[in-house]
Amino acid sequence: MNEDFVTTADGTRIFYKDWGPRDAQPIVFHHGWPLSADDWDNQTMFFLLEGYRIIAHDRRGHGRSTQTFVGNEMDTYAADVAALTDHLDLKGAIHVGHSTGGGEVARYVARARPGRVAKAVLVGAVPPIMVKSDDNPGGLPIEVFDGFRAALVANRAQFFLDVPSGPFYGFNRPGVKVDQGVIWNWWRQGMMGGAKAHYDCIKAFSETDFSEDLKAIAVPTLVMHGEDDQIVPIADSALLAIKLLRHGTLKTYPGLPHGMATTHAETINADLLAFFRE
Template sequence: MPYFETADGTRLAYEEYGTGAPIVFVASWALSADMWEYQVPFFVDRGYRCVLLDRRGHGRSDRPSGGYDMDTRADDLAALIEHLDLREITLVGHSAGGAEVARYLARHGEERVARVAFVSAVLPFLKRTDDNPEGAPEVVCEASIAQFQSDRPSWFAQRAQGFYATHLGNDVSPALVDLTMRQCLETSPRATTEVWRSTFHADHREGLRAITVPTLIVHGAADQSAPVDMTGRRTAQLVPGGVYKEYPTGGHGLFVTHRERLNADILDLIKG
């Protein structure tokens, strides 16, 4: 597995598969590049180059004590793109990865980017403020962090079925649910806490309004991790010309439960 070094000396792992126009996949909070196992073969078989990043503290990347703020994580993504000199990119970000994609665009512009897909993204702004009454109170964020610090395995176990909305008939085996939980628990405890906190406090509204490249927003109507009224629908209202697709039986884990539809929608974005 190749690595590159960021400005603060952190070594980050990434993977590459295929050739052709590049698609950069940015993983969810607490998950790594391995989460995209149902997307990579689909796009490689259709002639695309798939690039996948393990953010700091996740997967096979270094576990530094700091750098988990939103700006540094966006700069890490920029460093990968520049390291590989990628251009005409399709950026695909899931959950907190979608937030990092949005911050990358706000900080580094669209020069290298052709199009964007926000999948179950925790956008535009999670924290409740006077001008963001749709957000959640800060006490909710800190309560989750307290649970991470007390019993992380229990926190993930309690939410595993809801992540995939199995109560709506989505066919996900117990073994696959267990795999997802194990991947989450492999993330460093500090990264788990600090990425969660910084994502909660990040306001992306101004940056979303400035996006000019073709943008796809995909969200599940039954998303328990990022409720659609707070996230997907509001994001669609902010991105100029964004295409919004809502999956009625989708939870947060659309990349598994609705992989055929999601892959097809991303392919339509690329070909569009």
């Protein structure tokens, strides 16, 4: 097992975990905002025990990576992933992205060099585009994301408690058992990152248009989405993304929240494994 950093062209240090047999098929996990590679702990351990090689990185400005002032946008995020996959010389990798990480996967996979990527998975992912516009009338109003920015500037620590305590994991739904450890772990990961990078990333995940990236992806792609996702509503994300993918498969989950890979890890892991083995 190895944990290390790769240094990108602009001097940013990207933290990554590289666990498991070097000759096994690699799975690269891309986390959501404002979290870190640790958000994939349930999947990391499951697939490590299934014999896969596991790579999970902290996006720039997040977790243990450099708290960058610039470059907190999707083109640079994808370039950072390319730097990591080149550094590790990954071939035939499966890239799995949650939420913002799903956007990162879409942009990277669409541009990846031949042979680098075998399959892709988008879990509760932001593509094609989140923000409402004349071209995307079903999106969320810009005021929603302005509210995120205002809350982050006013009191990031409280904001990073409110999100996981409520809509992220569906803990605001009647009858749902609240897992305090999951809430605090979300808070812990969020507070490790940089406020400026997190602020910039709100624009990156909400206003980036991934439509052309989705059209360009040539590998089999699984789109997984909770039907009760309150953060990235399914109607304007997965249900549109699947129409743009050449080799896409859509799997939706009644009643499951945005953070379903944590709250319902057994279900999600089983479906991921089935897709990996196809």
